[in-house]
Amino acid sequence: MRRRLLAALLGGALLTAGLTGCGIPANSDVQVDGAGPAAGAGSTNGGGSQPVTQAATDDPKEFVRNYLAAAAGEREQADYRVKQFIAPEAKSRLRKKQSSEIALTVVRLRESPEARSNSDGSYDVTVRVQQVGVLRADGWLAPPAAPETEYRFKLRPAGSGQPGLVLTDLPNVLLLSDEALHSYYVEHTIYFWNSDQTQLVPDQRYLPSAVPAERRVTEVVKWLAGGPSDWLAQGVTRLPDGTAPINNATGSDERWEINLAMPGANEPRLARLATQLAWSLSELSGQLDLKIQNQNRLTVDLKQERLDNPAYPTIGSPERYSLYDGAIHPLSFAGESSGTVPVAAAANKGIVSAALSRSQHDILAALVVTRADRKQRLMVGSGPDQVTTFNGTGWYASVGRPTWLRSLDPQHRYGLVVVDKRLYRFDDLAGLKLIPLPGPVTAVAASLDGHRIALIVDGALYVAAVSLDGGVVSVGQPRRLVTRLTGLTAVDWYAENQLVFAGSELRSEGRPERSIYQTTVDGALDTPLKRDVGAPVTHLAAYPAHLAAYPGGPAGGLPTGSYMYEANRVAYRNNPPDTIKRDQVLDVAPPAAGAKASNPTVPFFLY
Incomplete structure (x- = not known):
């Protein structure tokens, strides 16, 4: 069921990845909004297809694109497929390796290849790239190892009555485009x-x-x-x-x-x-x-x-919430269930961010509250239906959106939070413990398994493993993910191996633009979900799309690939794409006569 569900959902997302994988078309302003996550475990992206194994084209740009897919597929034939594109006098440039040694350098084309024709009938082709990673023989996409931002190729007609072109000069590395990775691999x-x-x-x-x-x-x-x-x-x-x-x-x-x-x-x-x-x-x-x-x-x-033996803890139906005038309120949308506020009224005030989570029979609540001087503190509590008792930290200049580390062990109730640009572990007594990381941290989000986190450090996207040995939370060496966006501001988990994040991108016409993207946990996918947001995304929350496909997952509920975000103090959702309006917030009093109604802010999910 999981395979069929995710494969069906991702056909559109993979098509989008194929269209955008080689740069943003100069004349396109199409927005891709609400695409689901990329293919999940066991699903097939390429339908068993093989890359082009011959070079019978007279278009130098198409030739190079085909060459960047030639190494895809089973390793035993990679060397043979690649050399079909190379002139006899240049084949020695690629040293033959055993299939177990072959590592493919995966690159993302920043724009369409540039081709220049020469008077002797040859072509010079330049490809500007972003290094994505190294695909190893064991199927793992390791971090990038090469520094190159462009590669140059020289082509000539095949000659001897053969159609097409051949390479006479090429990089001494096996290259694979990210498009080919998603087309020919599962x-x-x-x-x-x-x-x-x-x-x-x-x-x-x-x-x-x-x-x-x-x-x-x-x-x-x-x-x-x-x-x-x-x-x-x-x-x-x-x-x-x-x-x-x-x-x-x-x-x-x-x-x-x-x-x-x-x-x-x-x-x-x-x-x-x-x-x-x-x-x-x-x-x-x-x-x-x-x-x-x-x-x-x-x-x-x-x-x-x-x-x-479910892969994940059993969870209930997801519910949407937001803040309204500093208090948590349920959101109501047609076809979706709405919950009640799981926080006692006495604590439901002065809130600027919140994280709610289900843990067996309890609700876990982590609230960030503020006071008149704008100092902030974290308040933490738990309860079977409604959290009535909270423990608090000290007051700090800034406290980011907290995230709970889900665990099957009810004795280990831990979360992570960014305080004054440093990462801390917190427990259900609001005790903080510093987790040292290089660089300023501005956001953290935890996966459903509770042992992987996404981080924004110095404006870039990272993932890291989390260990809970003996109740001691430790974070492994973070891995940086490659993406088109810079200056990232928010991140959350979009599916089992998917992230949704927000930042800035430079469009082909040279105009910076705020966008929301999705990527895989290894950075291989880089697909726009929402472009031209208009302002920095200050809050982003997603409901992991894979949950309903698992035993123990909720039936029905939210549309697949649901996320919500806040930009310029306005809240939005993506299914369907729209602002979240005041009349969709439950249990709020109407504004006084002549007074302007507040906007819902900081939308999030409880599951």
């Missing part, structure tokens, strides 16, 4: 247990879309045995050292067999591995026979395993 999520093995944590990988199902099973097992992506490692647990597939997985849609070497494979460890495999192979159903050193040890019904 975004596939695998899962690792957190440090105390109570929660699964997603890790995004890429697999050529043409790879058949049985090969996908084998690759997923290799990925799990190889360990998590580097940036995620601090927040998760690896499989035991020495774990490795003995041979390829076998089977069909109804019965699969995996044979592993796995030291210390006792029953609890195998049970955890079964859950890990069921979610990492979430597009498959049927039975999985798990063998250790050729011995049958466990048979798993993949679908039932996912039902019995």
